[in-house]
Amino acid sequence: MVKESDHLDLSPGKYVKISVKDEGTGIAPENIDKIFEPFFTTKQNGTGLGLSSVLSIIENHNGTIKVSSLPGGGAAFQFYLPAAEKALLKKTAETGFAFGKGRVLLTDDEEPIRRSTCRMPGGLGYRAESAPSGEAAVQRFQTARAAGKPFDIIIMDLTVPAGMNGAEAAVKILAIDPRAKIIVSSGYPNHPAIAEADKFGFCGVIVKPYDMKDMGLVLREALGR
Numbered sequence: 001m002v003k004e005s006d007h008l009d010l011s012p013g014k015y016v017k018i019s020v021k022d023e024g025t026g027i028a029p030e031n032i033d034k035i036f037e038p039f040f041t042t043k044q045n046g047t048g049l050g051l052s053s054v055l056s057i058i059e060n061h062n063g064t065i066k067v068s069s070l071p072g073g074g075a076a077f078q079f080y081l082p083a084a085e086k087a088l089l090k091k092t093a094e095t096g097f098a099f100g101k102g103r104v105l106l107t108d109d110e111e112p113i114r115r116s117t118c119r120m121p122g123g124l125g126y127r128a129e130s131a132p133s134g135e136a137a138v139q140r141f142q143t144a145r146a147a148g149k150p151f152d153i154i155i156m157d158l159t160v161p162a163g164m165n166g167a168e169a170a171v172k173i174l175a176i177d178p179r180a181k182i183i184v185s186s187g188y189p190n191h192p193a194i195a196e197a198d199k200f201g202f203c204g205v206i207v208k209p210y211d212m213k214d215m216g217l218v219l220r221e222a223l224g225r
Contacts, residue, residue: 002080009064014083021076027069035067038188039161047161053187054079057209060189097124098216102152102223103144104128107137107169108185109160117155117210124216134164138172145177153222155206158186158193167193170201181222185210 002010027035034040036055041048058065062082069075104121106128108114114130121128129151131137137154144150154173158166170182184197187208193200194207204222206215 008066008080010080011062015063015080016083017078017080019076019078021074023074026071026073027067027075028071032067032069036065038159049159049161053208056187056189060207097213098220099125100216100220100223102126102219103149104153104155104219105131105137105140105144105151106155107131107134107166108157109133113208120210120212120215121219123212124219126219134160134166134169134172137169138164138176141173141180142176150177152181153219154180154182155185156182156202158184158191159188167200174201181225183218183222 001013002008002015003012028042031040031042036051037048038052039048040052055065058079058081063080065077065079067075067077104126106114106117106121108117108130109132111132114132118128118130129140131140134156137156141151141154156166156170160166164172166184166186170184173180173182181203182201183204183206184193184200184202185206185208186194188194189207193202194205197203197205203225204218206218
């Protein structure tokens with residue numbers, strides 16, 4: 001139970017608390033206030049998007065995350081998520097998934113997300129393929145169209161650490177086919193391309209983490225436009 005006196009920036013109520021601790025070198029004091037900033041990283045090959053995405057996802061679910069660390073003493077993370085008051089399980093027949101047909105191209109720079117997310121359209125009746133970057137998405141779209149097997153819809157990741165981002169790729173795809181239907185995807189719901197998707201040429205929005213029911217509805221709505 002979280003109380004106002006706990007000073008956690010949360011509304012009082014029941015929460016699930018999960019703690020994760022490592023035994024690494026710890027976080028330098030001058031960096032601890034920066035670790036949740038997008039693109040901040042101390043790793044040579046890091047993207048700086050991992051913890052910022054975690055924070056965005058948790059806050060979008062009305063939770064919070066705290067971190068403590070001592071140099072040489074590892075780091076400890078505690079995150080809080082609201083506890084459900086009712087059972088969430090429903091029978092499959094009551095879930096209301098929106099099924100459909102068509103070819104879907106999903107773009108995301110993170111391979112585990114591509115692999116897991118492609119299963120969602122597949123489970124809804126679509127045939128899904130993936131691309132690891134904006135450049136790859138444009139090439140895949142163009143190749144499929146030339147072969148007479150165009151994609152009916154593209155789910156485009158907005159934020160790409162290096163290379164062509166989702167908004168840039170959308171411009172190139174729409175230059176190839178102005179009727180292309182592109183859904184913008186991101187873990188940052190406050191990005192201008194999310195708030196004003198139509199101005200960027202997108203016909204729909206889906207925010208990470210993905211939900212299969214939401215994906216079905218977004219795909220159906222976009223295909224009907």
